[in-house]
Amino acid sequence: MKSLREAFGRRTVVLWTCLSLLPIQVASADENLLQGVVVDAASGQRMAGANVQILGTVLATISDLQGEFIVARVPPGLHQIRISMIGYREHLVDVDLPHSGQIRVELVKAAISLNPVVVTADRRAIPLEESSTSVTVLGEAQISDRTNLRLDEALEMVPGVYFMEDDINIRGATGYRANTGNRVMLLLDGVPLITSDTGGISWDIIPLHEVERVEVVKGAGSALWGSGAIGGVVNVITRRPSQRGLLSVRSAAGMYDDPSESEWIWTGRTLHYERLDVGYSKAYGPTGIRIAASRYASTGDRQDGDFNKWTVSGKISRHFADASELEFYAAWLRDHSSVFLQWRSPFVPDSTDGSAASAPAQLFHPLLSQDQGNVLKVAWVNTYLKYSRSLSAQSHLRVRASLLRSMLGNQFDRGGEFSPAHGPGVEVQLDWLPRTNHFISAGVDGKVHRVEGRFFDGSHTEVALGAFVQDEWRIRHNLRLTAGLRFDQHDLDDQEAYRQASPRLGLNFRPTSSLSLRASAGRAFRVPTTAERSMSFKTGNFQVISSDHLDAERAWSYEAGARQTLGDNSYVDAAIFQNDYRDFVEPLVDLAQTASRIVVRFQNVNDARIRGVELATGTRLWRQRLHVDAGLTFLDSEDLQLKRPLAYRPRWTLQMNPSLHLGRVSSRLDYRYTSRIQQVSVFSGDQRVAQHELNARAQVQWVGLSFTAGVNNVLNYNYTQLERNLGDIRNFVIGVNGAF
Template structure:
């Protein structure tokens, strides 16, 4: 006799199978009907995804039955969404047409709520940079990419979203950085390693603005940046990109540290393909830059790999590996404004920095039932660096830092109206360095949950929170980060959003325990540092209008953030260069942000423009917050005078920084350190899709075409004029 439990199990499996279906489709160009290869297909709120093959076809198996939203995007096309109804055990066939469009429209995001969403469903502001924008501009580092995003300012190695950060030589980022959803802030300094990211193989970069700790925990005080690499191609593919260029000689004789223009170059190659249930992506690249400044040259290498294995129709395993090496001169600041491209006379120009970064990430996605799927994620991110100064010398620096991350995330569709995302996370930072007096560790454990409830068909409420425990806090280390959001879809073309949330950033190991000489300063330890905390809120509107027969997208937001316990370097005595990191600043950051994109005169001239206006205040000193720009404006024009030819123009403006740390100037640590002006940068690009058998695009790029001179931060001249030629091949 068959045991009852076996009969019950068989019945439950049969019922579960009956609750799933299959989607078979094809993606084509809307006007010509030609198949689109490499389009990304996702399902709203679900982990399913696919990439279209050579003939544009795709298959999504084991899809929960019910009403679904299919989200489709591809580089160079306007993304779209299509609603379908899938019955239990059925197969639905769809044909999806995409319209050619050079200006990216923001339609699909995954970072705002840790699941796939249409942009109209997100309650916070999100900016998106796609692969086309990165390739057209000839960009090779993340910091270069972020300079073109409204509301984002890059100061040296510091990234600020809506004024959340000023300048602190890269220590303690208030913006969380992810690579394919794995955290990649260093374990010691909590800083971003721009050169450790495979920019040539990025599909898109999502920038979530405002407090993000409710889902992401520490460091998401100002927002979250998620760098998402492209999916592995289902058919063999080879991509090659080569770039060569130079820095033009400056107009001032005292700035010319050499007689010939300094050169730069980059080379990237990647290949992708599928072998049954196994999909592979492998990439590597090299960058060399002699720099517009003396003793600022660099050589960088990187390799990147992604392997996805379909364990079954309901389970997927993915491995991500990244390694980068950087050998560069140890530039800190200029000798003086008169010699802005030369280091101080006391600089040891034989000293070089050798740094390495390694990321290993493993992720398993499992669909347990039509209502439940889980993601199990683990990663190791290791950074180590040293300089060439002998270890027994006072100028020697070195560190070996490793971040261990483990996370379990679950998404449960309780009903057609309610979706719950929850999880648990363990983050361990381990640092071994002479300047931290041996080995230091920091553990952060957390649980989180967020519910999205559809009150009405066009009204969604989001309520969530995260509880973190920080082991290095001097007192109780618990941090509670709640969030509340609303989205109201007035029509298919207009949606309103509002949100409020709390965020925090735990002090880094370096900020607490570092005792060293750096950039002319003596840094002392402060184990009593507390976490930075803050609240941010915003209201916004997203509207798509048809003007002159073409779609225009308008996005506007009003926001405010209040931050406390901000960690800043403070001079122990105003007459010495000894500093210590302390919780000293309270800040208020109100502002508005407006972006617009669309086409004029058919598809002859495209416009993409964004402006951020802020009034950042230091509530302790009752003055403007240091190292902030009150106005930022980015504009891009695309002119298509001929088939296969485009002229792109980028203009970036940043208002003059009103306040810096005057004590650095008063102590004479950086001569002419108070020199600062508004920033005006004009970039020009000419793109030509060469009509040859192998798809080839040539890009002639002139960055800072007017050779405008400005100080990016204290004692540091911003990049001068750069001229380059880039070639891209794509073989399928």
């Protein structure tokens, strides 16, 4: 490990020595402040969250909740300012500093968000139409209008995205892994949010009503984000503190219907759920704060489906006179949940008398019950500290330190067999604009994963270090080439280190103002997590055994796509893609032992391939009263060794989302179709059907409040995503949102 640190230290010194020799301009005394306010052109209401960029520089900011913005260190002279916001037309304005003074920008509502600014695909702010990879942006309204109780529920309506329980799949990358070794990198404000032990994701630690927007980058992202981004990146961007005191409240409550078959009813109780989110934000001079708390609880719709989750988060930001900013964020989650592994099978003895059950399968009764220790207790702490400073109009520095601590408490009645997993990390990034047609980003990052516990066969330490550089070359005004390279090295205990160079090449061409063509190719990798390599436990008829050695997953990702806007009201986006994997790590079942026990071990699959086509479209009709969005994805996945489809990858997914907006009243339907899963890992003989899920919502705005009523799974359609796990049955929900 010492030699690794020394080697990485030498690389770091060389990189930053080279960067220090670059002719980066320092701020001069005659640089100015650009101040302004962004308002809605029709109502005059001030707009929060608008992106403000000074073209030809690295200078940019976002308007606060009062619609105001300030950009420091702007050189004197004539500048073009680009202001953009989801749901509004892009606006360009010329300013002459220092003579322009404060500017007022009036944004006109757009029928559809055709060109929002994204920050994840290239680790800097660029218009969506200039990206060389597929990106989807979810705005605040798209999340809140559906009365989503967790962020993953909103992401299910993104074309190319589907879930297997908590496992997010972007174009089929992850499959089902019981939230272990996710292949999609989750970021919160650009900071990784993946646990050090299992490589899993907790959607509950994200403060839902504090989310400003979500960016979903499809395709390999290792060239910028390192291990874990082999299947894509999801970046959740939270709101900035507001200038005036603002109290926000978001509440929802729901009730489950009876199962569609009367013999499946297992209780006479009313089964229900509720969620309450409360937040407060205010600025005190140059210092702003945001605090939020939430509780989400449910009885579940089945025995041992109950949970109780508490989350508290806070953000403090401080602006300094030298145009720098310091931001601190912290969040805490406590989750006590029963675990429903699978329904009680007729082949399992009845717990009352030990005899074989002769009745049909009891779909809402678990195989294991709480008195057998089937309870999960989780505690998370996530925190980061970020510092950013514009060194000049041509250079910008960002520094970040973070810590993610996750703790599994009583896992299957095995108290004390887990200890907290710690993941401290650091990152430094420098953006430099040497010429108006070149934008260079370079940085280094490091993270230490510390994991221990009897389930993991002792203590484990992983040191992950990386360095990256990327150049965006605007060859012509409508032609943009991106080339990047990242080197990573992971040292795991006494094993041989994993090393990977990840190149990336992207091209974006706009032959007309309404047509954007893109193509990209890149290499990606993922280091197996501690859980995949070392976890070993047994409960009931389920057992996981450790793997002696796992190679790192490696992949080449290719994509070509086009985005065509049709006036101000419609767009069509199409993409073809292929991902070629080597040493794919999948949980495989020992079929010889499935009669008495399900035995799972993570193993390298020789080679795998996932390819497909993705279509997305949106249109606004009848004077923007009728909105229709839709997405269709076709996947062709194959285990090239066994010559069969990869498990838990549907061939077809379809999302359709029509909505009607009549003044203060609106309604929407969300339909999701997932074709029958071709391949599963365990009970391949069980009947499987396609998934049809229809959700309905109606919303009324009144005296500053938003009232929502809805029905989930309107048809009460029965389906299984995983073997012997029925999807949620029909339930009814009401909600109230407001800010004061």
